[in-house]
Amino acid sequence: MDKAPLLWPPPRRSCGSSRRGCDARTGRVTSLSLPAASLSGRLPRALLRLDALVSLSLPRNNLSGPVLPGLLAALPRLRSLDLSSNRLAAPVPTELFAQCRSIRALSLARNELSGYIPAAVTSCSSLVSLNLSCNRLAGPIPDGLWSLPSLRSLDLSGNELSGSVPGGFPGSSSLRAVDLSRNLLAGEIPADVGEAALLKSLDFGRNLLTGGLPESLRRLSGLRFLGVGGNALAGEVPAWIGEMWALERLDLSGNRFSGAIPDSIAKCKKMVEADLSRNALTGELPWWVFGLPLQRVSVAGNKLYGWVKVPVDAALALRALDLSSNGFSGGIPPQITAFAGLQYLNMSSNSFTGQLPAGIGGMRLLEVLDVSANRLDGGVPPEIGGAVALRELRMGMNSFTGHIPSQIGNCSSLVALDLSQNNLTGSIPSTVGNLTSLQVVDLSKNKLNGTLPVELSNLPSLRIFDVSHNLLSGDLPNSRFFDNIPETFLSDNQGLCSSRKNNSCIAVMPKPIVLNPNSSTNPLSQATPTAPSSMHHKKIILSVSTLIAIAGGGTIIIGVIIISVLNRRARATTSRSAPATALSDDYLSQSPENDASSGKLVMFGKGSPEFSAGGHALLNKDCELGRGGFGAVYKTVLRDGQPVAIKKLTVSSLVKSKDDFERQVKLLSKVRHQNVVTLRGFYWTSSLQLLIYDYLPGGNLHKHLHECTEDSSLSWMERFDIIIGVARGLTHLHQRGIIHYNLKSSNVLLDSNGEPRVGDYGLAKLLPMLDRYVLSSKIQSALGYMAPEFACKTVKITEKCDVYGFGVLVLEVLTGRRPVEYLEDDVVVLCDLVRSALEEGRLEDCLDPRLCGEFPMEEALPIIKLGLVCTSQVPSNRPDMGEVVNILELVRSPQDSLEDELV
Known part of the structure; x- marks a missing residue:
């Protein structure tokens, strides 16, 4: 990766710029800001010579190595330091905080720092903001951190900190925001946390905390966000939460709270979001859910059973309501359809009965409606077509009857449609073909009949179309998706035809044909229904099936005679000559x-x-x-x-x-x-x-990745060896002008030493023409490895197709996941999954858990990035295999000669 062209120290004549600030009198650099400037390599030691710096900001680059231990000591005037979103590794040096002097804002967030938080940080008396989030820091939180006189914002989230949360919150604390979420902290929440009276945001979520909510919290009348979700807190939700009148967001989810939800929360007049899901709460749904200016409410996964009268006029602000996985019964209140601003409504996994309110069509902003796994009956209301913003409609596992309304074709934004496990009849409406955004369709386990509408071939984004266990018949629509549809999506439809099932449709038989032997014209042109017995001429009545049977029988007899003659001649020839074939x-x-x-x-x-x-x-x-x-x-x-x-x-x-x-x-x-x-x-x-x-006795790579036990799984070094070996093999093939066309894990074999060897190469050239349909359906049999240019006739097929398959293979080897995984209601594409994880900074969640943390992230990260580059949608953006080998060899043996300077 190229380094940014920087000079250390910068010349005075270019001092003033958008990236650099300087003292007008002395010309010395006072600020340096290079966010997202594609910087790489280690932090340059030349920074230590910029002793007039007041602000240093280098976030969102690719800087690696350790933090310079003497950085703050060498820059005595530095007030703000931002090195976030880089690849800085190694423990945070204790010396960094030995002379922190005037530093006020320090961010090392979203790096790869490890070790403990140095206790010396508590000596930085001028520190106002400290952000060490999203690293690999472990150990306890240093005592005395709350006592820093100027500290207002502390973010230690997303690490591996353990032990208990230290107490000692002073009444004179300046703290406004504390985020300790996503760690391994245990024990109880400190009883004196409420002494920090100026707190506006407090997040202890996703730890291992026990006990209950300390009563001192009730004194935080200015607190706007309280997050304790994802712990093991127990007891009742305290009624004094209503005294925290400034609360805007409350997260108590994923704990063990029990009892009724207190009505006193209604005193929090500014509340816009409340998440009480996944607890053991009982009783009725509280009235304040509809009586506050709430926008998002979730009480899913509790034991609520009662329903209150819905004051519609007070719930116009509601945007999201999740009532799923409770014990609600009776009919769905029709008033709920009057929430004009509702965008998300989940009432699944309850015991609701009766019909779906027809007024659902008036909810024009509704994007997700989930009423699955209830006891609803009646028909799917045609008014559903009025909910034009719907993206997900989930009504499976109920007792709906009747036809699928054609009006559903008006929901043009629909991405997921689930009507499975009902008693629906009739045919699939052709208007479904208008829903060009559809990706997931599940109509399985109904009583649908008729043929699949040809308009379904107009759906370019389909990834799942499950119509199994119905009464469908006829041919499949003609499209690339249906040409490769998994058989499980079609099973138990006796009349449904599919070339993949090696059967063809039985044509509808016409009426019998009447042949008049006395007619001089074409008998087929005189075809009429069977005549009554009073006709003057005798007519021979034969059905088409009878004619076919007669012709077929004659053909069989002739074939048997020919084969018998040929066999007799072959035996005679064999008896006269030696076997030479x-x-x-x-x-x-x-x-x-x-x-x-x-x-x-x-x-x-x-x-x-x-x-x-x-x-x-x-x-x-x-x-x-x-x-x-x-x-x-x-x-x-x-x-x-x-x-x-x-x-x-x-x-x-x-x-x-x-x-x-x-x-x-x-x-x-x-x-x-x-x-x-x-x-x-x-x-x-x-x-x-x-x-x-x-x-090769070692079997294929696919079995080692997907069919072995945890004890026999491939180690990190073995996986690295396989990746670089496959890259070298492909490079050799490309140098000889051979394109593989069919690279996948089942075509990578291992010898007795575990050395990978690429097989099945170049076989596409045995075909008379490189027909892309043949390549995709016959050769590229493993979905997910095929480069996107196979779908475009105007793009030339080159070695870059192999590079794409290699990129998918790299991600498969490192994650242990298949290129495409079919879930119950979704399809997971490996490239998209890894790319999203990388963008969200949670790449470790994607790596194969069988590696048990043995992999070095400094090797895994560039290899995964290389895999994503190889799977670029644009062929010209993919590297050559020779370049891939060079990169892999560089990752394995990094160049120690690279200096710390950025040149």
């Missing part, structure tokens, strides 16, 4: 060169062409190693005792002519590399083609 009872002949008409076996280099196991080994299921896009692979043994793997191609009708086949196979046989499977020979007839490879 390459495919005899032993399946392969003992001669390397045979007559072209009967077959040809060619072995490259040394090795006997004879097989000790004979032909039965190729046909015996016990010897089958696996199946792929090109065919099945079997293990057998040469006469000299050397095992080989034989691929029996199943795309015979697509294979080129004999000469072209031999030419391409001989080209592939010249590939010799330690990370590429060696092609040993081939066998050819017009109806059977075999490829003979070295046998």
